[in-house]
Amino acid sequence: MAEKIIQVENISKLYRLGTIGTGSFRQDLQWWWNLYVMGKKDPFFHLDKTAPPGVVADQIWALRDVSFDVKQGESMGIVGSNGSGKSTLLKIISRIVKPTTGVVRGRGKVSSLLEVGTGFNKELTGRENIYISGYILGMNKVEVAAKFDEIVAFSGIEEFVDTPVKRYSSGMYVRLAFAVAAHLEPDILIVDEVLAVGDADFQKKCLGKMREVSQAEGRTILFVSHNMQAVNTLCDRAIWLNKGQMLEMGPSSAVVNKYIASLQKLQLGQKWQTPQEAPGNKYIRFKQVELIPHVEQSDGVIDVRTPLTVKFQFWNMLEEMSLNVGIVLYSYTGDCIFDLLSPTLHCHTGLVEGECTIPGNFLNDGSYYITLTIAKEASIPVYNLDECLSFDVEDYRADICYFEKWWGAVRPKFPFKLVNHQEAYQIIR
């Protein structure tokens, strides 16, 4: 069992809203007089432990009683929606802001990368910026000098190293800035959403470098990202923060799945009791639509492996009519992925029921919605039930170190054969 390298104990952070610093010098004097001389309670700042989280009057708990440990060589992911306190937590551990209550203890040198290009100055050349940025991030002269060539090579700006960075393209700027940070050698590396910048190729490079740092070199990493695949692959464990409180901590895949499940805006079914309230027209009234994911794992996340069954029922008020039902699947951008037509059925008045299963390993990850269409005589539209079902398909990649968005409208797994013939090689030789 590796030793603990960071111990976070009951960290809370309270921010005051509005005019921080309470505005004027006079008010501050008044406050100071009341608090220290008169011995009254601070009217602006009292730690009411029983108050609910979130906004209380003019103050907000950015973090509330967060505790966890990180072990030597472990990489810990922090996930949560915007404003959940992720960055505040990283800032506290990086010693940038003070917690309101609680203690963080740790061992070794900490370097934090909360922004790409901290300490960069546009007027200076690439070379000068590498040095100054390295110093700011906590390297010393010898370390920067030793890593200098590596940094330049990693960022790919060899010809421009003596040009002021204001003349760089924004891509070069970001690459150089990250390269400096990537060659830090701290015991603990703290990384905030810095991978959101740069092109896909560069992001891949960054993630690869972080992987190398965490796994090969055995450094401890604290990592905040909205890229769930990256958290899943890079991190051993993860924390889920919501409104400043820790909801979940555990193996990263479990935490990430729970977090994603909470985000999925699902409309997996709709039901109407009587034809009067149901959507439709004088020919057709819908009774029920339903999407049933055949999820194997318990957390209920629909991912690219999950088969999905669409079930529907409608009241048919047309006598002696041949009907088709179409399932039209749209991506969230409104592109039609497919339009699946049922076989024709000769119907009488009464309830019509149908179902269709979209196999697993077919859809790409993304958000989708389904429209049901009903047509008579094979071509005449009767009624469309627009956007009646919506769901998200999450990414799942086992053992693939590739974090970008998978290309393509669909992501099928067709039988794919790859054979190695050794005899042929002999012949070529």
Add this chain to the structure above:
Amino acid sequence: MSVPKVKWDWEITSQTSYWGASLRELWAFRHLLEGLVKRNFLLRYQQTVLGPFWILFPPLLTLVTYVLVFGKLVGIPTGTLPPVLFYFAGIILWSFFNDSFTGTATTFRDNVHLFSKVYFPRIIIPLSVIHTQLYNFLIQFLLMLLLVAYYWLFQDLRPTLSITVMWFPVVVLATALLALGMGLFFSVLTAKYRDMGYVISLGVRLLMYVTPVIYPMSAVPEKVRWLVQLNPLSPLFEAFRLSLLGEGTVSPWQLTYSVLFTVVFFGAALLLFNKQGDKLIDVV
């Protein structure tokens, strides 16, 4: 709670310390200090035609103005000293104080983008400003020595080199320390109250008039002399001229007062800076 078995290197609590960064930590960041000083130089003269000569032009131009306005027009006596040397000594020491003080007084306000993203001992930034100004001052001081040499060789200036030369380093150090102390003190205030920025720029201009920069202490009427003598900068300026040019009205007691004031004020300001520094980032 069980006692932690592991030994921790650092601990972050809601408490802020008066002592700030340890010396060991400051030592670890010495290259940053050096880099920042270098950066300050590079930035100042980037894309200028005259480059580092800009260190010398402002005091020279000020000198010409002072000699014309205060020397010829107003006719302030400069004792036995040639006006050029008298004013130049005042100008370079004042600009050293002025630039060091105003440069450090907005430390938090100007570096909030840096302070909110990365940790290093905050004192490094004001130290780098003082260092930069010290180099500027030394360059200007070399020019001053050239001027003295000219007057000594071609004019009949005969400065008597006495034991008072020993005061020179004391004066420069005390000026730097006082400027840094005031800068640290006001940097906390400017972070909280934006009005302080205006107060400083006005106040420092007024302060110059109660400091013997453009006039010698001996020219101050007896009635108001106490006011000028109360200013801890005054003995420093007089001692500066005394040590270099051999003329100045200052007693060892006054100089002691200055140095003591400087040390105490600097110490207090440093404690305030350390104590408030970590909290200010929420406020700036």
